[in-house]
Amino acid sequence: MWMTPRPTHDVHVTQTGESYPCAVDESLLRGMLRLGRKGIPAGCVNGGCGVCKVRVVEGSVRPLGPVSRAHVSVDEEAQGYTLACRVAPTAPVRLDICGKLTKPFSRSSPAVVATQAAAPVSPTNPPQEI
Numbered sequence: 001m002w003m004t005p006r007p008t009h010d011v012h013v014t015q016t017g018e019s020y021p022c023a024v025d026e027s028l029l030r031g032m033l034r035l036g037r038k039g040i041p042a043g044c045v046n047g048g049c050g051v052c053k054v055r056v057v058e059g060s061v062r063p064l065g066p067v068s069r070a071h072v073s074v075d076e077e078a079q080g081y082t083l084a085c086r087v088a089p090t091a092p093v094r095l096d097i098c099g100k101l102t103k104p105f106s107r108s109s110p111a112v113v114a115t116q117a118a119a120p121v122s123p124t125n126p127p128q129e130i
């Protein structure tokens with residue numbers, strides 16, 4: 001029995017240069033994991049840990065569930081920050097990884113560097129090496 005392929009949009013990860021097709025009804029993170037790709041850090045895959053935090057710099061996404069305010073503030077969300085495990089693509093997407101595990105990536109876009117440099121420092125948001 002033939003199944004109709006699900007519509008997808010390409011997702012491009014700036015720091016790794018990787019691109020992958022993500023179905024419109026799956027999260028950016030699940031789409032990457034389903035294909036065995038690496039790039040966006042994966043943790044709980046349920047919106048709770050924040051390691052999959054990304055910034056959508058091109059394209060658009062829709063929420064699949066609530067995004068934890070402990071990890072993405074209202075102001076950050078307005079600037080394109082979200083959790084990759086909680087949103088699905090509605091158009092081709094280019095994103096920057098900006099969660100807790102950003103350091104392993106050597107190529108960081110100017111937007112990520114500027115954001116990290118401007119981020120307030122607190123006990124829950126310690127300074128990060130850039």
Ligand code: FES
Pocket residue numbers: 029041042043044045046047048049050051052053083084085086
């Ligand atoms: S993987 Fe934990 S919040 Fe996305």
